[in-house]
Amino acid sequence: MVSALAGTGDAPPSSEMTIHAIGNTDARLISPRVHRDGRGAFARSWSADIFSAAGIDFTPVQGNVSFTRRRGVIRGMHFQRDPWPDAKIVRCSMGRIWDVIVDLRPGSEQFGQPQVRELSCESWVMLYVPPGFAHGFQTLTDHVIVEYLMGERYVPSAYDGFRYDDPAVAVRWPEPISSISASDLKWAPLAGRVSGFGSNDQ
Numbered sequence: 001m002v003s004a005l006a007g008t009g010d011a012p013p014s015s016e017m018t019i020h021a022i023g024n025t026d027a028r029l030i031s032p033r034v035h036r037d038g039r040g041a042f043a044r045s046w047s048a049d050i051f052s053a054a055g056i057d058f059t060p061v062q063g064n065v066s067f068t069r070r071r072g073v074i075r076g077m078h079f080q081r082d083p084w085p086d087a088k089i090v091r092c093s094m095g096r097i098w099d100v101i102v103d104l105r106p107g108s109e110q111f112g113q114p115q116v117r118e119l120s121c122e123s124w125v126m127l128y129v130p131p132g133f134a135h136g137f138q139t140l141t142d143h144v145i146v147e148y149l150m151g152e153r154y155v156p157s158a159y160d161g162f163r164y165d166d167p168a169v170a171v172r173w174p175e176p177i178s179s180i181s182a183s184d185l186k187w188a189p190l191a192g193r194v195s196g197f198g199s200n201d202q
Ligand SMILES: Cc1cn([C@H]2C[C@H](O)[C@@H](COP(=O)(O)OP(=O)(O)O[C@H]3O[C@H](C)C(=O)[C@H](O)[C@H]3O)O2)c(=O)[nH]c1=O
Pocket: 064, 066, 075, 076, 078, 079, 088, 135, 136, 137, 148, 153, 154, 181
């Protein structure tokens, strides 16, 4: 017997996503309206109309997904250099992560200051990371899936990053570190390499 599910009616599009500022940055926390029923739940992960109404110029051109087996793993910090800075929507689709973004745009009010948020499958909350930010996360559980909608294509020659312990940014990681890729350990210091981090910004 197939049970009919109650409709959700025609709510205005803006009610499908609530967008919150993060500090004085143009990064945003996005809380989608979660439609729950006897089967489970449904929510939007992006909306051109809602983003446009919120003044966010973002159109996905690539989708990425990563699976991380163990708690305590750090992925990042990553960014793409100009002229291909990669804005992204980040969502944690399984488990929980300690998510970190850092504004690398010289002159911005929050330049070099880590902004951290816990993202989890249960919360459904997503993060909009503007172009010019670095992004990374540490897993807070085993078996983590993180999905991305990317505002820029992957350009290997522009793919860049910095170490989790770069003294110019001083990110706090909550868990004992269980694993970091060899490539993420090889990033050169930001000081003297990325505009705005002078050689004495230790
Ligand atoms: C980002 C990317 C990577 N790759 C290749 C490059 C490597 O051979 C392999 C794994 O890449 P990586 O070790 O950089 O994967 P993550 O450490 O999960 O990187 C991601 O995690 C941090 C937290 C992010 O914010 C970025 O979205 C992204 O950099 O996939 C691709 O083929 N296409 C891509 O778009």
